[in-house]
Structure formats: structure tokens, C-alpha cells
Amino acid sequence: MLTLLALLCLFASLLPAGLAVVNLMVLRTPEAEPDDGLVSILIPARNEAGNIAGTVHAALAxxxxxxxxxxxxxxxxxxxxAIVTGIGDPRLRLSPVPDLPEGWTGKNHACAHLASQARGRWLLFIDADVTLQPGAAAALSARARQTGAALVSAVPRQRMDTLGERLTVPMINFLLLGYLPMLLxxxxxxxxxxxxxxxxxxxxxxxxxVTGGHGAxxxxxxxxxxxAPIFRRAGYRTDLVAGARIATCRMYDGFPAAWAGFSKNxxxxxxxxxxxxxWTALLGLGHLLPPLLLLAGLLGLMPSAATVLAALAFGVSLATRAAITLATGEPIATIPLHPASIAVALAIQWNVLLRRERAGAATWKGRSYPVGGA
Structure with a gap:
């Protein structure tokens, strides 16, 4: 029985490993190409005094x-x-967002308002904690022109300065590169x-x-x-590219903020x-159980065949995480934290699911929203 369980763990670890190999080959950083099409860089900001100056200066560069x-x-x-107003670049505008209408969430309302003020052929939305590289706007718009995509997105390189961030934030790229078939x-x-x-x-x-944008x-x-699915249902192409070399983001400033942010999503x-x-079965078998079974085997509590299979599964799991970590520019120190990251990610999801009916709402940036959207 334990040998069969260890074999299942190996199969579950090989799935993201195979997908990651293919995904890392096809997911490339787009090349910047000069163009005269105006790009409107749109930044929704709510109490972002600590980030906004760097974000705006990078966008203007x-x-x-x-x-x-x-x-x-x-x-x-x-x-x-006041910080935005003080920058004083003629290409920069500050646009106060109107009061939040009923049925809207804050970011979507702010983004829709920004889009209504924009003049560009391309609308590049970035969070207020995202720092663009100089060629980012040119690279993303070039990719859209080359592929005919009406939506091109990327995950920035994630800055993680605390243990709490390193336990949580790497799951974004791991789930994306380990479980989304990019070729398909x-x-x-x-x-x-x-x-x-x-x-x-x-x-x-x-x-x-045409699609209604954030209003949809x-x-x-x-x-x-x-x-992205709304754009595809309307007949438009969408694309995802590597973003570690074109932008940087620090999503959260510690474990409490990370827990709250990932719980909201x-x-x-x-x-x-x-x-x-x-997902609990996939992630648990592929990444949580292997080190536990390996430990049991080393303590003489499992057959040697099961121990070998568990060791292989654990090795594949860590190798997959290492490949993704290196490719996305994340801290190497997060690799040995991988089983703990999986455990924390599942704990967040189960906590949200079990509390959903009692809580009835998600809270973010001082606002509460009904669970499940409008």
C-alpha cells in the first residue's frame, strides 16, 4: 500500500515537471521594437505613497x-x-477616481475610469507596486503587433524580502508554469x-x-x-509572456499581508x-507527501522500494521548483521552502473555502465585497 502511494506521488510530481520543461522553453521575454503607437500606462493607486514615485518615474523612463x-x-x-502632482512631467496626469458605484470592486472601477481618460492605441495597466524596465512597454506592444493578440500579459519578477513572502508569493509562478499547458x-x-x-x-x-474591459x-x-477568457469569447487572441526581465513587483510586505492578499484572490x-x-490531491501527492514518506523510509517505517520512489518524487518536485525559480529570477533560498509553500497555499485556500459562508465578503484596501462577485 505504501509503495503504491509512493508511486502515485512520483506520477503526481512528474506532471508539473513535464509541463514546466515545455513551458520554460516556449515562454520567452518579448523583444522591444520601436513603434510610434502611443502606449497609455495606467496606474490605479489607493494609499500608495510608499510606492508611487518609483513606479511613475520608471513608467516615464x-x-x-x-x-x-x-x-x-x-x-x-x-x-x-501630492507625490504624483509633484513629479511635474507633461506626459503625466493625475486623475481622481469617482466614488465607487454599487456593484463594482475598487480596482476594476479605477481601471475603467483610467481607460476612459486614455488616448493611446495600447492600454498598459500596471499595479502601483510594479516597476517597469525601460523597454517593457515597447516589448509588450511589439508582441501584441506580432501575434495579433488583443491582450498580452506577464508576471513581473517578484521581490520577496521576508520569510512570509518567500513562503507564499512563489506559488504564482509555480502554479502557472507547472500546471498551465502554454502550448495549448x-x-x-x-x-x-x-x-x-x-x-x-x-x-x-x-x-x-468592444469587450467592455474592466466593466465586464x-x-x-x-x-x-x-x-482573458472574456477576450477569447469575443474572438480575440490573448497571450502570456515571460515578465521577469521587463518588470519587478513587491506584492506584499510580510506574511499577514500575503495571507490577506492571497485569501482575497x-x-x-x-x-x-x-x-x-x-488541487489538494495533485499538490499533496506531488509535493507534500514525498518528503514525509521519505522521512518515514529513512526511519525504517516503509519498504525500501517505497522509500526510493518517495525520494525520486521529492527530487523531481524540488528540481521543478528550482527550474522555475531560476527562470523567473526568484530567490534561490525559496527552493528548500517548497513543501512548506505548498502547505501554506493549501491552508489559505481551505481557510477561505471553509469560512466562505460565514464571512460572506472579502475585504481589501479598506473595502468589503460580496464573495463571488456581482
Whole structure:
């Protein structure tokens, strides 16, 4: 029985390993190409005084394409607006976001408002904690032109300065590169294969208007995941590219913030009665059980065949994580934390699922929203 369990663990670890090998070969950083099409860099900001100056200066330093930068001040109570106003670049505008209408979530409302103010052919939405490399806007718009995609997104290189961040944030790239078949995502128009990262996403402005843009997902919290399938249902192509060399982001500043942030997104992610048991089996067998079975084997509590299989599964799991970590520029120190990261990720999802009916709402940036969107 233990040998069969260890064999299942090996199979479960080989699935993301195989996908990661293919995905890392096809997921490339787009090359920046000069173009005269205006890129509107749109930054929703709510109490971002600690980040906004660096984010805006980096956006204004964009090369290869003309840019305008618009910051949507979403009722900040700190110095966000004053900092933006003080920068004083003619390509920069501060646009106060109107009061939040019923049925909207804050970020989607701010993004929709920013889009209404933009003049560019391309709309590049970035979070207020994202720092663009100079060629980022030119690279993403070039990729859109080359492939005909109306939506091109990327996951920035994630900065993680605390243990709590290193336990949680790497799961973004691990799940994406280990479990999304990129070749099928690009070759098939199926909306279920489409995804995007809301931290960094470029839209064709005309397609954004046709689909309704952020207005089409007004009641949801996870805009990146929701928008890409909508574009595909409308007949547009979407694409995902490597983002570690074109932008950097520090999502959270410690474990409490990371737990709250990933819990907010879990409401519309894995934390559903159908999806979470399957993901628990996949992640548990592939990444959690192997080190436990290996330890049991080393203590003489399992047959030698089961111990060997568990060791192979654990090795494959860590090798997959190492390959993804190196390719995405994440800290090497996060690799041995991988089993703990899986455990924390599942704990967040199960906590959200089990609390869903009692809580009834997700809270973020001082606002509460009904669970499940509008």
C-alpha cells in the first residue's frame, strides 16, 4: 500500500515537471521594437505613497514607444496624490477616481475610469507596486503587433524580502508554469486556457472597448484571471509572456499581508468545492507527501522500494521548483521552502473555502465585497 502511494506521488510530481520543461522553453521575454503607437500606462493607486514615485518615474523612463502615464487616485488618504502632482512631467496626469458605484470592486472601477481618460492605441495597466524596465512597454506592444493578440500579459519578477513572502508569493509562478499547458494556451482559442496577471497587462484599446474591459468584470476581485477568457469569447487572441526581465513587483510586505492578499484572490480562484479537493490531491501527492514518506523510509517505517520512489518524487518536485525559480529570477533560498509553500497555499485556500459562508465578503484596501462577485 505504501509503495503504491509512493508511486502515485512520483506520477503526481512528474506532471508539473513535464509541463514546466515545455513551458520554460516556449515562454520567452518579448523583444522591444520601436513603434510610434502611443502606449497609455495606467496606474490605479489607493494609499500608495510608499510606492508611487518609483513606479511613475520608471513608467516615464519607457523607451521605444511614446507613452502617457495616468495615475488614478482612488480616494487615497495619504500623500499619493501630492507625490504624483509633484513629479511635474507633461506626459503625466493625475486623475481622481469617482466614488465607487454599487456593484463594482475598487480596482476594476479605477481601471475603467483610467481607460476612459486614455488616448493611446495600447492600454498598459500596471499595479502601483510594479516597476517597469525601460523597454517593457515597447516589448509588450511589439508582441501584441506580432501575434495579433488583443491582450498580452506577464508576471513581473517578484521581490520577496521576508520569510512570509518567500513562503507564499512563489506559488504564482509555480502554479502557472507547472500546471498551465502554454502550448495549448497559445494554439487553442479555448477560453478556459486563457489567463493573465493583473499586475502587468496590455490591451488593444479598441478591443478593450468592444469587450467592455474592466466593466465586464466589475463585481470581481481577480481581474487578470477574469478578463482573458472574456477576450477569447469575443474572438480575440490573448497571450502570456515571460515578465521577469521587463518588470519587478513587491506584492506584499510580510506574511499577514500575503495571507490577506492571497485569501482575497482565493474567493475567485481555487477555493471552490469542486476545484480545491482536486488541487489538494495533485499538490499533496506531488509535493507534500514525498518528503514525509521519505522521512518515514529513512526511519525504517516503509519498504525500501517505497522509500526510493518517495525520494525520486521529492527530487523531481524540488528540481521543478528550482527550474522555475531560476527562470523567473526568484530567490534561490525559496527552493528548500517548497513543501512548506505548498502547505501554506493549501491552508489559505481551505481557510477561505471553509469560512466562505460565514464571512460572506472579502475585504481589501479598506473595502468589503460580496464573495463571488456581482
Amino acid at each position: 519607457s523607451t521605444g514607444v511614446p507613452v502617457e502615464v495616468i495615475v488614478g487616485d482612488d480616494h487615497s488618504t495619504d500623500a499619493t496624490a 494556451m497559445r494554439r487553442l482559442p479555448n477560453p478556459s486556457l486563457a489567463t493573465a496577471c493583473g499586475q502587468l497587462v496590455l490591451f488593444d484599446a479598441a478591443a478593450y472597448g 468584470v466589475r463585481g470581481f476581485l481577480h481581474d487578470g484571471v477574469r478578463l 482565493a474567493h475567485e480562484g481555487l477555493a471552490t468545492p469542486r476545484a480545491l479537493p482536486l
